[in-house]
Amino acid sequence: MFTVGLLAGGVLTAGVLWLLSGLFTPLPAGVRQGLIVAVALLAALRDAGKLSLRLPQNARQIPQDVLRRHLARGALQFGFELGTGVRTYVSASAPYALAVAVLLSGGSYVPALAAGLGFGAGRALTPALRRLSGDGERWDGLLARRLSGMTVLCSVLITAAACAIFP
Template identity: 65%
Template sequence: MLTVFSTGLLLGALLSASVLWLASGLAAPLPAGWRAAATVALAALAVARDAGLVRLRLPQNARQVPQDVLQRDLVRGALQFGFEMGTGVRTYVSASLPYALAAGVLLANDGGVALAAGLGFALGRAATPTLRFASGAGEEWDDRLIARLPLLTTGAAAAATAALAVLALRG
């Protein structure tokens, strides 16, 4: 089921990335330097939010995909559950990094960037259930994750901001 779920994640993330890429044409008239600077600034804001330096409410559909999706048909349900999580639209997204990533795709106006972002988002979302399953001790793994979550979210956002800054400086 993990493979079916991950396939759904990938399909959902690629759909969202495609929609963002299509909408990115609206930002095309802005000078590339402005778009790059805005991307880095938004990513830095994401780091500040995840570090607790800034209070900022994230726009999201604050409800989870219902569990009964899995109870009707396990395979189709796992695919649908993954798809809905992959879009990032019908689920909680507590970290700021996916929002900075979405803004980066919108401002980049580049199909390759959108594809890479969709793949990265899907792989990131698939990593949690995959690693939890691989641990063989799900509840203990959950406890370790909860203890490290603030460092993980802030660290990921900081690494992404650094990468975006390097890309922006390269032109």
Template identity: 45%
Template sequence: MLISSVWRGGSRWWFSAGLLVGGFTSSLVAVALGTSLLRPLLPVRVAVGVVLTVFVVIALQEFGIFRLRLPQNARQVPESISADGARYGALHFGFEMGSGVRTYMTSGLPHVLAAGVLLVAGWPAALLAGVGFGAGRALMVLSRHAYGDDGRWDQSLARYDTSIRALMTLATAFAYGSILYTTVAGAA
């Protein structure tokens, strides 16, 4: 459960801003590392093959074919951050969740995103992907908050989890299909 200071007054907007900045920062680091260290060593077709392989494995997990233990730093952001105040504490908490480096991941799709940003995405697409990751996390927590604490949101999520996973997996396939197509076409 999120710390209560995130939801007091306007703090949820600082938290959401932190999610966006965290996602942007992670994608900035990934695309910088990819373009400077990895991509010069990997042929484009190999990089595309790696991303496609990651996608297929994760898609099979998302569709429930098997379960993987995904790499993640499965620790919650400490509540001591709330001592930083309503604004800075919420911003800090959001940044850590938005960066994806200290949080639980309930889906493998962010790993596909990370692989694509690291290995094939251009700078604009990579940075947009990072902001999109942060925005997706913000949408989830803001929609959860809008429902209140009566359990309806959790029940709805449980009821539609399989459909949401399928939709998000197909959306990821479409997005990466177009990025990979332009990457391979550009390299040919």
């Protein structure tokens, strides 16, 4: 249920951004593409530690009592709220760059849907891999050592994807 909520939340957020993207279609495609690339580059620079930039976010965690009321519904709600990226902390810049790309693209809904599913799946991947590792403490240590590099890599990949996918 948690993963279903994550995917649904990601798709909802991407869908709203895609719907709002119609407001930006009067801007020339070159201007929109330039803005997408500029934001993606800012995200990569921020994640590389070369630029100090506050992210617009609700930097708090979803209350744990959501899970206590009813386990299945709570897991779905918790996942949904986490999947939207609106009621929780998002430390990396790449999701913001991708959100801007969806917002400014004004194109097909397919890349927006893929972005929403990708965000939800990415958030589901972390707890799944930790559980599958068999040793959560060791996994946490490995993640802590590699997180900075992984974050920068994701920002660079989002920049490349934004250039390729969103005309």
